[in-house]
Amino acid sequence: MSQxxxxxxxxxxxxxxxxxxxxxxxxxRPDDNDPDAEERDLGDAKILFTGSFQPPQEWDARQRDEYCGDSAPELFMTAAIECEAKPSSAAYFSAEIGDYVATMPGLGEVVMFYVHDCVDADNGRSYVLIRDDESLD
Known part of the structure; x- marks a missing residue:
């Protein structure tokens, strides 16, 4: 793999x-050692949604089903996420598989996503997120 x-x-x-x-x-970020513990707030970031997740053409139905698991395919989104803190600072982080992302698209509504997958490239890390379709009410 290239640098x-x-x-x-x-x-x-x-x-x-x-x-x-x-x-x-x-x-x-959830606590791997205590699933009942409160998630740790890593900090603020910017998220840019890039579309609905499209499985690779070469995947067969079994591979698509395994990737999606129990989640509906239409809940999968692709996005880029960048921490607002400077990369050299102690507050800097990169979102990882298993993290949660809270967005507020407008009018005080909070929409939660689960980080399902990610891929590194020269143009940044691309994420596959699953939208949490349960209401926070």
Whole structure:
């Protein structure tokens, strides 16, 4: 695997942070040792939704079913997530598989997502998220 180009990575990060369609979000990490514990608030980030997840053409029905598990395929979204803290600071983080992302698309509504998968590339990390369709009321 090739090393990520730091200049390309920095440019991709800035593009997400300054994108007019990027939304504010907060990333939370569950405690692996205590599933009943409160998730840890990692901090604020920007999220840019890039569309509905489309499984690779070469996947057969079994592979698609295994990837989606018990979740409906229409709940899967792709996105880019960038921490607002500077990469060299103690507050900096990268979202990981298993984290939760809280967004507020408008009017005080909170929409939760679960980080299902991610892939690193020179233009940043691409995430596959599952929308939590349960109401927070």
């Amino acid at each position: 990520l180009d730091p200049q390309q990575r920095l440019a991709a990060r800035q593009a997400i942070l300054s994108h007019p369609d990027a939304q504010d979000c907060t990333v939370y």
